[in-house]
Amino acid sequence: MTFARIVATGSALPERVVTNADLEKIVDTSDEWIRTRTGIRERHVAADGETTGDLAFRAGQQALADAGVKASDLDMVILGTTTPDIVFPATACLIQDRLGANGCMAFDVNAACSGFVYALGVANNFVRTGQVKRALVMGAETLTRMVDWSERETCVLFGDGAGAVVLEASDEPGILATCLHADGGYKDLLYNPVGVSVGFTDEKNHGVRIKMRGREVFKIAVKTFDALVGETLAAAGMQESDVDWLIPHQANLRIIEATAKRLGMSMDRVIVTVDKHANTSSGSVPLALDAAVRSGRVKRGQNLLLEAFGGGFTWASAMLRY
Ligand code: COA
Numbered sequence: 001m002t003f004a005r006i007v008a009t010g011s012a013l014p015e016r017v018v019t020n021a022d023l024e025k026i027v028d029t030s031d032e033w034i035r036t037r038t039g040i041r042e043r044h045v046a047a048d049g050e051t052t053g054d055l056a057f058r059a060g061q062q063a064l065a066d067a068g069v070k071a072s073d074l075d076m077v078i079l080g081t082t083t084p085d086i087v088f089p090a091t092a093c094l095i096q097d098r099l100g101a102n103g104c105m106a107f108d109v110n111a112a113c114s115g116f117v118y119a120l121g122v123a124n125n126f127v128r129t130g131q132v133k134r135a136l137v138m139g140a141e142t143l144t145r146m147v148d149w150s151e152r153e154t155c156v157l158f159g160d161g162a163g164a165v166v167l168e169a170s171d172e173p174g175i176l177a178t179c180l181h182a183d184g185g186y187k188d189l190l191y192n193p194v195g196v197s198v199g200f201t202d203e204k205n206h207g208v209r210i211k212m213r214g215r216e217v218f219k220i221a222v223k224t225f226d227a228l229v230g231e232t233l234a235a236a237g238m239q240e241s242d243v244d245w246l247i248p249h250q251a252n253l254r255i256i257e258a259t260a261k262r263l264g265m266s267m268d269r270v271i272v273t274v275d276k277h278a279n280t281s282s283g284s285v286p287l288a289l290d291a292a293v294r295s296g297r298v299k300r301g302q303n304l305l306l307e308a309f310g311g312g313f314t315w316a317s318a319m320l321r322y
Contacts, residue, residue, distance in 0.1 A: 081109075092108050
């Protein structure tokens with residue numbers, strides 16, 4: 001049987017760090033409030049002119065270099081993002097050209113914060129059916145571009161960043177199961193109302209801004225992860241105790257702790273980067289994965305459970321042998 005295996009990871013963050021203390025100067029908030037409600041201490045914010053594609057390109061380059069794979073050997077470049085550089089071409093096409101992978105398929109997946117795990121699920125199926133031998137799968141965002149810096153309810157939550165993996169066809173187990181879901185009935189709880197077809201100006205709310213009903217999102221995210229964990233374990237034929245590392249979407253430490261509890265896992269087997277990165281949407285899971293690999297915590301042969309949740313609502317998971 002052919003599996004899709006992660007052969008290398010990469011990541012990229014903007015240089016500029018904005019701490020909770022910095023935000024105290026622009027909105028009525030406190031480091032203590034942000035830390036206790038979310039676990040966030042700081043976030044990276046893209047410089048003027050620095051794009052999602054720039055970050056994903058750097059992450060992708062690093063993953064390719066670590067994999068020892070030439071860009072020209074890729075059959076697929078796929079990017080999870082909800083903040084593309086321009087409307088079209090897809091940011092994946094822009095990155096494909098910069099890498100020199102011209103000719104292979106390249107496209108973006110917009111599943112909000114679940115974008116990377118969705119992209120991984122799509123790539124996995126292409127590899128398993130033999131249509132793709134090598135894929136570059138990325139998740140990247142510059143979500144701070146659509147944050148209202150005067151709205152304390154949302155501006156403290158988000159950051160920018162990118163992560164990437166190189167997937168290769170292998171006889172050795174790699175991705176064991178993926179579960180992808182969406183329910184557009186929840187579209188009003190987390191969204192950005194502007195866009196091409198409805199028009200780019202949100203006159204009532206003065207611009208391109210994230211709208212969120214935080215408390216409701218929180219409750220549904222916790223319940224959804226609870227069910228998703230059970231579904232993913234069943235799909236992979238595994239038990240809670242088989243999972244070596246939980247690599248969750250990094251939106252809120254309290255949501256992460258609830259999922260760890262459901263799995264009966266202590267927090268020292270959970271990868272947490274929300275304190276340093278805040279919520280980087282599609283960038284969050286691959287950034288956490290790369291941090292875990294580079295720090296030596298995640299080792300070859302270990303079982304990783306990746307999971308994400310975002311606007312749509314969308315939710316997705318992957319169980320894989322690293
Ligand atoms: N600083 C200080 N006070 C703030 C604040 C901030 N940055 N943001 C909100 N508050 C206030 C509120 O106005 C509210 O005040 P009130 O009680 O006087 O009305 C109070 O803090 C409590 O708000 P509440 O919404 O109950 O807080 P919470 O414990 O639910 O935490 C979130 C708020 C947003 C951190 C939390 O709901 C959350 O993380 N939700 C999920 C968001 C998410 O993950 N979105 C992305 C999903 S991919």
